[in-house]
Amino acid sequence: MLMISEVLAVFRPGILVPWLLSMAFGVLVGGTPGLTATMGVALIIPITYYMEPLAGMAMILGVSFTSIFTGDIPATLLRIPGTPASGAATLDGYELTKQGRGMEALSIDLFCSAIGGFLGMMLLIVVAPPLAKFALRFTNFQYFWLGLFGLSMSAVLSAGKPVNGVISAALGLLIATVGIDITTGMPRFTGGNMELMSGIGFIPAMVGLFGLSEVLKNVSNLALLKQSSITVSGKVSLLRTFGLIWKNKWTVIKSSVIGTCVGALPGAGADIAAWVAYGIEKKTARNPDEFGKGSVRGVIAPTSANNAALGGTWIPALVFGVPGDSITAIVLGAMLMYGLRPGPLIFQENLSLVHGIFAVGLISQLFLIPVGLIGIKVFGSILKLPRNMVMVIVLIFSVIGSYAIRNSFFDVYIMIAFGVVGYLFEFLDIPLPPMILALILGPMIEDNLRVGLIKTHGGFGAFIFDPICLPLIFGIIFVFFGGPILRFFRGKKSGQEKQ
Amino acid sequence: MRPADSGGAHSLRRSHMVRLLRMVFGLILVVLSAAVIWTSLSFPHAVSAGKRIPGPGFFPILLGVFLIPGGIHQIISALKTPSDEGGKIAWNWGTANIPILLALLLAYVPLMEWLGYTPATFLFGMLLLLRLKVPFLKALLVAGTTTLFIVFVFGRAFHIQLPPGTIGFPL
Numbered sequence: 001m002l003m004i005s006e007v008l009a010v011f012r013p014g015i016l017v018p019w020l021l022s023m024a025f026g027v028l029v030g031g032t033p034g035l036t037a038t039m040g041v042a043l044i045i046p047i048t049y050y051m052e053p054l055a056g057m058a059m060i061l062g063v064s065f066t067s068i069f070t071g072d073i074p075a076t077l078l079r080i081p082g083t084p085a086s087g088a089a090t091l092d093g094y095e096l097t098k099q100g101r102g103m104e105a106l107s108i109d110l111f112c113s114a115i116g117g118f119l120g121m122m123l124l125i126v127v128a129p130p131l132a133k134f135a136l137r138f139t140n141f142q143y144f145w146l147g148l149f150g151l152s153m154s155a156v157l158s159a160g161k162p163v164n165g166v167i168s169a170a171l172g173l174l175i176a177t178v179g180i181d182i183t184t185g186m187p188r189f190t191g192g193n194m195e196l197m198s199g200i201g202f203i204p205a206m207v208g209l210f211g212l213s214e215v216l217k218n219v220s221n222l223a224l225l226k227q228s229s230i231t232v233s234g235k236v237s238l239l240r241t242f243g244l245i246w247k248n249k250w251t252v253i254k255s256s257v258i259g260t261c262v263g264a265l266p267g268a269g270a271d272i273a274a275w276v277a278y279g280i281e282k283k284t285a286r287n288p289d290e291f292g293k294g295s296v297r298g299v300i301a302p303t304s305a306n307n308a309a310l311g312g313t314w315i316p317a318l319v320f321g322v323p324g325d326s327i328t329a330i331v332l333g334a335m336l337m338y339g340l341r342p343g344p345l346i347f348q349e350n351l352s353l354v355h356g357i358f359a360v361g362l363i364s365q366l367f368l369i370p371v372g373l374i375g376i377k378v379f380g381s382i383l384k385l386p387r388n389m390v391m392v393i394v395l396i397f398s399v400i401g402s403y404a405i406r407n408s409f410f411d412v413y414i415m416i417a418f419g420v421v422g423y424l425f426e427f428l429d430i431p432l433p434p435m436i437l438a439l440i441l442g443p444m445i446e447d448n449l450r451v452g453l454i455k456t457h458g459g460f461g462a463f464i465f466d467p468i469c470l471p472l473i474f475g476i477i478f479v480f481f482g483g484p485i486l487r488f489f490r491g492k493k494s495g496q497e498k499q
Numbered sequence: 500m501r502p503a504d505s506g507g508a509h510s511l512r513r514s515h516m517v518r519l520l521r522m523v524f525g526l527i528l529v530v531l532s533a534a535v536i537w538t539s540l541s542f543p544h545a546v547s548a549g550k551r552i553p554g555p556g557f558f559p560i561l562l563g564v565f566l567i568p569g570g571i572h573q574i575i576s577a578l579k580t581p582s583d584e585g586g587k588i589a590w591n592w593g594t595a596n597i598p599i600l601l602a603l604l605l606a607y608v609p610l611m612e613w614l615g616y617t618p619a620t621f622l623f624g625m626l627l628l629l630r631l632k633v634p635f636l637k638a639l640l641v642a643g644t645t646t647l648f649i650v651f652v653f654g655r656a657f658h659i660q661l662p663p664g665t666i667g668f669p670l
Contacts, residue, residue, distance in 0.1 A: 047652075050659065167528070167569040174535065174562045181555040184545050188555055189538065219596040219631060388631035389641050392624055395600075396645050399607065400620075404659045412608050416601070423597075427517050428524055428573075446558040454552045 006355040010363065015055045018047075019360065022059035023367060026066025027375040030083055031074060037067040037083045037270075038326045039210040043397050045203055045334050046404040053338040054356040060334065061310075061357070064327050065364045068270055068306050069113040070375045076105050076299075085270035085306040088278040092291065092298030099294050103376070107241040108296060109303040110372040112252055114365045115245075116304035119256035120263065120311025121361040124318075127264075128347075128354075131319045135344035138320070140452035141463050145472035147445040150322045152479045153265055154434045162480065164430045172435035175200055176442025183450060195410040202333050202439045204402035204415040209432045210326075211398040212419025215391045217426060244296050251281060251297050252304045259305030263312025269325030269433075270309040277305030311361060317342060318354065322441065326433045329440045521577035528570030536563035596630065603627055615664025616654075620646045 010016070022044060029040030040063045048056030071083030076093030089109065096105040138146070151173075155165030178189045179199030190196040245252060255277040262273035281301035282291040291298045313324025314331075321343035323329035335342045340350055347354055402415035422432055456462045463469060539556030546552065603626060610619040624642030629635065653659040 046659070163569070163572060167566070167573070170562055170566050170569060171528075174559065174566065177559050177562070184543075184555050186542060186555045188542070188559065189535070216597055216600065219600055220593045386633070388633055389628065389637070392627045392631065392633075392641065393645050395604070395627070396620060396624055396649065399604075400616075400649055400653060400659075400661075403662075404653060407660050409608050409612060409662075416604055420601070424520065424524070428521055450553045450557060454547060457550060458552075 003355070006352065007359045007363070010054070010058065010356055010359045014052065015058050015360075018051065018055050019058035019062045019364075020367070020371075022062035023066045023364070023371045026063040027070045027371065027378070029063065030067030030070030030072075030086075031375060037064050037071065037085065038330065039207075039214065039394075040064075040067050041327050041330050042203065042206050042210055043394075043401050045330060045337075046401045048334060049337060049405065053335070053340060053353055054360070056334060056338065057331070057353070057357050058360045060327070060331055061360050061364050062367075064310055065113075065117055065307060065361075065368055066371055066375070068310060069110060069303075069368060069372050072109045072113070072303055072306075073106060073376060076109065077102050083271075085274055085309075087271060088274040088302035089299065089306070091278070091302075092293070092295045095292065095294035096296075096299065101294070104241065105299050106376050107238065108244055108299050110369065110376065111241060111245055112300050112304040113307040113372070114368045115252055116256040116259060117307035117310060117368065118362060118365040119253065119304075120260045120308035121358065121365070122311075123257070123260045123308075124311045124314050124361070125358050128315055128319055131315065132344040132347040135319050138344070138468065140448040140455065141466055142468045142472065143320075144445060144448040144452055144463065145469050145476070146320055146322055147441045147448065149472050149476050149479070150316070151434060151437055151441060151445070152476045154437045155431075156479050161429065164428070165434045168425070168430050168432065169434035169438045172438025173442045173445065175205070175435075176439050177446065182443065182447060195408060200414060200439070201402075201405060201408075201411050202436070203330075203405050204411040205418045205439060206330060206333075206436050207398045207402050208415040208418030208420075209422035209436060211394060211401075212415060213422030213426065213432070215395050215398070216419060216423040218387060218391050245300070248297055248300050251300045255281065255301040255304040256308040259308030260312035260315075262305070263309030263324055264315040265324070269313060269327070270306040273309035273312070274302035274306040277301045314357070314361070318346060318357075319344060321444070323437060326436050329433075329437050332440055518577050518580050521573050521580070525570045525573030525575075525577060528566055528573060532563040532566040532570060535559050535566075539563065599630060600627065603630075611662045611664065613665050615666065616661035617646055617650055619662075619664070620649065 010019075025044065026037075026040060029043075030037060041060050044059050044063055045056075048059050051059075067083060068085050071086035072089040072093065075086035075090040077097050093102075093105045093109065096102060151169045155169045156162045176199070178196055180187050180197050187197055258277045258280060259270070259273040262276050263270065278291075278298065278301050281297055282288050285291065285295075285297065309325075310327070313328045316322045316324045317328035317332055321332060321341070323332050332342050340346065340353070398415060398419075399412055402411045403409065405411060425432060452463060453459075464473065536559075539559040542554055542556035544551055545554035603623060607619060607623040610622065613619075614622075621642050624645060625638055628638035628641055633641065650661065654661045
């Protein structure tokens, strides 16, 4: 149970100051189209390396919650999502802006984001500890399938064709094999390079894939570089905002629960959660035709869900050590960097840290309101900042971020290489999150498969005939073939009805 | 040919270039996977308690076998896609930025090693900002502020060892 002393402990200056600074940074990241929450988290990781773990976690939570909300600001006012999680928020938010209700839409968005984030964290607090007890029953066999399930979800749910997601994940797994093999101590695919013995650093790889590739995409397009200013006017009555939220309270609660559940699925993140919540809200609405034309519920549903999903993504990350999305994939990497072991044992070995994370997550929702209001006020100046300047700043941060982890120039070259790969993958519609997830999960999947096979003397029976493995295997099969099977049966049913 | 400034990812998306790129990517996947399998087969077998266990080559071989059909799929889908833009690549100010940026980035790393972090970063930032058509004074301000911010936040506050350079610039 979360104690008051643990909540108060997060107000130490060593945690509070970087936490608030990271939220200010989150405003900049989220409010600037082209910079994603994942990228923001990736850029602050090198700084957190030099802090105590809870301060680092507070910074990560601060950046992610703030940037997911501020991503909705350009989405609402410019119809340009600040982050991918804001995609669904553009639909009705921008329509309200066209009707002169942009600031009202943003106020509703802000409070719904905070409520959604709070409910997501509450569900995390309630669900995670009992789930961790259950996770203690997991052995190599179950962890192998769980890792594979996470990768499958990411590969199928990412944008583009599922086959491209699978290729991206498989390539990530292959890259993760570079370096010394943990089981036998033999170097693999290093070419004698000492820097590669410890493997390809996931932070330079990730900064390249998300940061440099985005810079390359932007600098190659003058139309994008020129995008900047916007004028916003209109006063908002907070009373009216609260009234609208109260009137649609069930939408807020329902979308938050949907967001948390979707976020808890390994591989699915805030962007998918927002679209799912929007889709369900539209399908269950009395007047679905209002959606896409400036519906308040069309704003409430995705914005509650995307912040709630962040809490959800921490459930598999903390409980099983399997990331819920690309942000928690980075979090897991950071935890390993701090010498922590994410997974069920963290609830026994580092319970105070887990409670600290819970406290930071809840209090972040309170901080989000003033920080978000400031963000809405100052966003004009952020959006006015020419993108050509922003891109150079991002690039300089990407270089120092890659270098600082190991004081290695080799890591900068790794970042550049992955940046080019990420840029080319954009052309080929190959999603990047599965590759990042595979870089993180690769060692876990390989180790558990090999150790499991050693235990069974090469037999696969224990991997399949197990009450926990079987649902995971069916889950993976459903992830790949569930859609086509359901479509087939629906088609057959509608064909019979026509006859 | 496209208008001079419309360049970038979107103008190239459906072009002949993407089709070619997909084909090359598919080929690379097949060759890489074959090389991975070949190399992995040379890894020593692991033995535990007198029994052969999955060694260091086991997982890479699995992945190699899995990726070869993936590469073939890329080649086939590239061949099936109609080339709708005649094969000309739109070369303009925007697309030229990519090799220029990468060249500057590749020059920036040895420059840091030689000059040290502060002057190299300032120089890199200035050159790139000017290339991206930022006015000189604004470029000076942005490059200077960013460099100093990193030097003080990363270098001073977080004690990250920034490259001092062989000529030992004081900052």
